[in-house]
Amino acid sequence: xxxxxxxxxxxxxxxxxPEDVSxxxxxxxxxxxxxxxxxxxxxxxxxxxxxxxxxxxxENDDMDQMQTVHDALLIIDKKLTDK
Amino acid sequence: MGRRVVxxxxxxxxxxxxxxxxxxxxxxxxxxxIRFQRQLQDLNFGCQxxxxxxxxxNLVNNYFTPLQLRGLNAxxxxxxxxxxxxxxxxxxxPIATNDSPDWDSGxxxxxxxxxxxxxxxxxxxxxxxxxxxxxxxxVLQTMASGVSAYLGGILGCGNQVTTxxxxxxxxxxxxxxxxxxxxxxxxxxxxxxxxxxxxxxxxGGFDAMRILPRQYNDNPTKASRPMSASAAGxxxxxxxxxxxxxxxxxxxxxxxxIYAEVLGGAINSGGQRGEGSMTAPNxxxxxxxIVQAIASSGIKKSDVxxxxxxxxxxxxDALEIENWSKALELSGTDFPYINSFKGLFGHCLAAAGSxxxxxxxxxxxxxxxFGNVNCEDVHPEIESQxxxxxxxxxxxxxxxxxxxxxxxxxxxxxxxxIFGAFND
Numbered sequence: 001x002x003x004x005x006x007x008x009x010x011x012x013x014x015x016x017x018p019e020d021v022s023x024x025x026x027x028x029x030x031x032x033x034x035x036x037x038x039x040x041x042x043x044x045x046x047x048x049x050x051x052x053x054x055x056x057x058x059e060n061d062d063m064d065q066m067q068t069v070h071d072a073l074l075i076i077d078k079k080l081t082d083k
Numbered sequence: 084m085g086r087r088v089v090x091x092x093x094x095x096x097x098x099x100x101x102x103x104x105x106x107x108x109x110x111x112x113x114x115x116x117i118r119f120q121r122q123l124q125d126l127n128f129g130c131q132x133x134x135x136x137x138x139x140x141n142l143v144n145n146y147f148t149p150l151q152l153r154g155l156n157a158x159x160x161x162x163x164x165x166x167x168x169x170x171x172x173x174x175x176x177p178i179a180t181n182d183s184p185d186w187d188s189g190x191x192x193x194x195x196x197x198x199x200x201x202x203x204x205x206x207x208x209x210x211x212x213x214x215x216x217x218x219x220x221x222v223l224q225t226m227a228s229g230v231s232a233y234l235g236g237i238l239g240c241g242n243q244v245t246t247x248x249x250x251x252x253x254x255x256x257x258x259x260x261x262x263x264x265x266x267x268x269x270x271x272x273x274x275x276x277x278x279x280x281x282x283x284x285x286x287g288g289f290d291a292m293r294i295l296p297r298q299y300n301d302n303p304t305k306a307s308r309p310m311s312a313s314a315a316g317x318x319x320x321x322x323x324x325x326x327x328x329x330x331x332x333x334x335x336x337x338x339x340x341i342y343a344e345v346l347g348g349a350i351n352s353g354g355q356r357g358e359g360s361m362t363a364p365n366x367x368x369x370x371x372x373i374v375q376a377i378a379s380s381g382i383k384k385s386d387v388x389x390x391x392x393x394x395x396x397x398x399x400d401a402l403e404i405e406n407w408s409k410a411l412e413l414s415g416t417d418f419p420y421i422n423s424f425k426g427l428f429g430h431c432l433a434a435a436g437s438x439x440x441x442x443x444x445x446x447x448x449x450x451x452x453f454g455n456v457n458c459e460d461v462h463p464e465i466e467s468q469x470x471x472x473x474x475x476x477x478x479x480x481x482x483x484x485x486x487x488x489x490x491x492x493x494x495x496x497x498x499x500x501i502f503g504a505f506n507d
Contacts, residue, residue: 016150
């Protein structure tokens with residue numbers, strides 16, 4: 001796992017966490033909705049933030065597959081490699 | 084007649100003052116919120132002045148979470164949430180913190196159009212084939228009920244949560260809708276109010292109608308001249324006002340501060356018949372609305388101490404005075420005191436009714452009638468009906484018992500509410 005990308009991703013996720021979940025609760029295996037209790041409507045915002053932060057563009061399929069922090073990192077790695 | 088209804092909380096985000104202290108002082112001292120708008124000049128508007136609340140950047144952090152603030156581009160929601168949250172706190176009401184909402188409290192918070200700047204943003208994205216970039220809050224910020232939805236979530240209200248819309252009548256109509264819901268026993272408390280966005284895309288249509296003043300761009304505080312012979316059109320404004328209406332029973336149980344009682348009111352329309360049109364009022368309807376409001380309040384026509392008029396500073400002001408005079412069967416020195424706050428903050432459109440209701444009610448607590456500005460030259464057609472002494476030019480010491488507030492709007496719609504001093 002690329003630590004730098006993981007840190008940047010955590011920084012993106014932070015603002016979407018509900019009050020009772022802290023940034024320290026995030027792990028690579030965390031499920032955005034089920035474990036981090038992020039409002040499902042905000043997943044589209046996380047995708048936009050990821051695109052802006054990493055200079056990539058995600059397809060609909062990528063978004064469907066992005067269930068956990070780990071999923072997101074894999075997609076980011078792949079997009080950056082393909083770039 | 085149902086349960087008695089009182090006002091226990093007020094909140095305000097007005098062009099000449101945010102928060103009750105600043106707003107009260109501004110009304111007392113005649114401080115204007117009308118300013119030159121560079122953006123309107125750059126866009127070739129005829130009228131390059133407007134009245135909008137000056138919300139400091141750090142203030143919004145007290146009302147919104149960092150997540151809510153991200154991409155927030157709906158000024159009406161900002162004004163509405165500030166005024167609404169303040170009114171709730173002013174009433175001493177708690178914010179529902181557990182999983183269960185407050186089933187007895189609701190929200191009726193109106194607007195004319197909401198999130199116009201957000202909508203413009205999304206139009207550009209959609210036209211650039213970038214619909215996927217709209218994010219998750221475009222809908223929430225541009226739906227009319229966005230303001231009541233944001234407030235509902237912040238306060239945790241579990242009764243009716245809705246948004247009414249009736250042009251410039253909206254805020255006053257909302258007070259009466261809240262009153263009726265509480266009087267009929269369907270709710271104990273309703274946060275009511277209204278908001279209006281700022282900006283050229285809201286105000287442009289009025290500029291195109293040529294009903295805004297064009298000769299005061301270098302003298303903005305003199306531009307809005309209700310009841311004046313030199314009235315030149317209304318100055319566009321924005322902002323929000325909010326009131327907590329509550330059953331008297333609930334207010335007494337809580338030991339809440341009571342600003343005033345809502346004694347009654349009426350809402351109607353002139354049906355765009357007779358002299359009424361989309362933009363002009365049918366006088367018969369206006370008079371009926373006032374008469375019915377008086378009758379429903381159980382007071383006599385001569386009991387009205389202060390009228391806070393709609394009085395936008397157009398040529399229609401004299402007709403409004405005539406309608407009040409005929410409806411109340413009072414003229415000359417018998418006519419009640421009358422004021423219009425629009426001289427200070429223009430016409431805040433959908434927010435006008437609620438902002439002006441808040442201002443009108445503050446006169447009970449201050450034991451004053453707030454003065455009119457820019458009407459040193461009262462229109463001769465008004466002077467021929469009522470004594471100029473009934474139009475105070477300065478704030479005066481006075482203890483009103485009954486205040487009538489009316490708002491009239493495009494679509495030929497009218498609302499009149501009667502407030503009474505509370506002393507049980």
